[in-house]
Amino acid sequence: MKEIAADLVVLLHFAFILFVVAGGFLALKWRRLAWLHVPAAIWGALIEFTGLVCPLTPLENLLRQASGKPGYPGDFTEHYILPLIYPVDLTREIQLVLGLGVVILNAAVYALWFVQRKKRGGT
Secondary structure, eight states, rough: OOHHHHHHHHHHHHHHHHHHHHHHHHHHGGGGGEEEEEEEHHHHHHHHHHOOOOOOHHHHHHHHHHHHOOOOSOOOIIIIIHHHHOOOOOOHHHHHHHHHHHHHHHHHHHHHHHHHHTTTOOO
């Protein structure tokens, strides 16, 4: 049961990362979603810029260890995401680029959002 809980934490973590990266596009459609997305994007970028570990990673490791499975060193991105994207280990420079990518992508999306809003007369 604890291993299933750990897997659910992984899915939640992955969904959160997708929301951080692409949630601005959803906010273009559902404007009130921006109230959730902006803090999430700030949190995601902050984690990347500071090199801190998201609290979901230790939770997952705790659940895995409680079920008799080994945890893993490092953070979620390094363990699950980067092996999908990059064949090399996560470096501090890559973390900074990922954080900057989140900021730039979301700044562009919200700039588009504000331009659309202004064209509609501020609604």
